[in-house]
Amino acid sequence: MARKIMFFLMSLHLLFIAYGCSDTKNEAPSARDYYNKAYHFIDAGFPQEAIQLYTLAIEKDPEFIDAYYNRGVAHFTLREYKQALSDLNRVIEKRPDMAIAYASRGSVYDKMGDGYRALKDFKKAAQLGDTDTQDYLRKKNIKW
Numbered sequence: 001m002a003r004k005i006m007f008f009l010m011s012l013h014l015l016f017i018a019y020g021c022s023d024t025k026n027e028a029p030s031a032r033d034y035y036n037k038a039y040h041f042i043d044a045g046f047p048q049e050a051i052q053l054y055t056l057a058i059e060k061d062p063e064f065i066d067a068y069y070n071r072g073v074a075h076f077t078l079r080e081y082k083q084a085l086s087d088l089n090r091v092i093e094k095r096p097d098m099a100i101a102y103a104s105r106g107s108v109y110d111k112m113g114d115g116y117r118a119l120k121d122f123k124k125a126a127q128l129g130d131t132d133t134q135d136y137l138r139k140k141n142i143k144w
Contacts, residue, residue: 031061038070047074065094069101076108084108099128106133 038053054071057064072087088105091098106121119142125133126144137144 029056029060031057031064031067034060035064035067035070038067042070042074047077050074051078063094065091065098068094069098069104072108073104076104076111079111081108081112085112097128099125099130099133102128103130103133 034053034057038050038057041047041050041053051071051074054067054074057067058071061067068087069091072084072091075081075084075087085105085108088101088108091101092105095101102121103125106118106125109115109118109121122133122137123142123144126137134144
């Protein structure tokens with residue numbers, strides 16, 4: 001019951017944010033405004049609400065790759081792996097040199113039971129310089 005009340009309050013808060021995200025009264029919220037507000041929901045433990053804000057940011061700016069990345073990670077935390085893959089694929093398509101996107105997509109593939117694709121993405125992330133992935137592969141004695 002408390003969770004439902006909290007969800008309602010957070011949803012209501014999201015509505016207020018959607019209409020009052022901007023610093024100026026006459027200006028509509030920008031993609032960056034929505035993106036920045038999403039962090040508050042992530043920090044508060046409400047990834048679903050953050051996803052809604054990232055989606056608003058993407059609607060405002062369809063090329064806002066960081067919003068796709070963070071929305072993909074939020075989907076991952078909710079075990080919504082297909083949605084996470086969709087967002088992370090978009091990120092990699094637009095920024096093929098973004099190492100953390102390969103590492104994150106590798107984690108999604110791993111959770112989905114696709115070890116081959118997971119390892120392929122982990123190796124690519126390591127090649128691109130992601131030190132956490134390099135450490136992970138090194139501990140497993142896997143060369144990249």
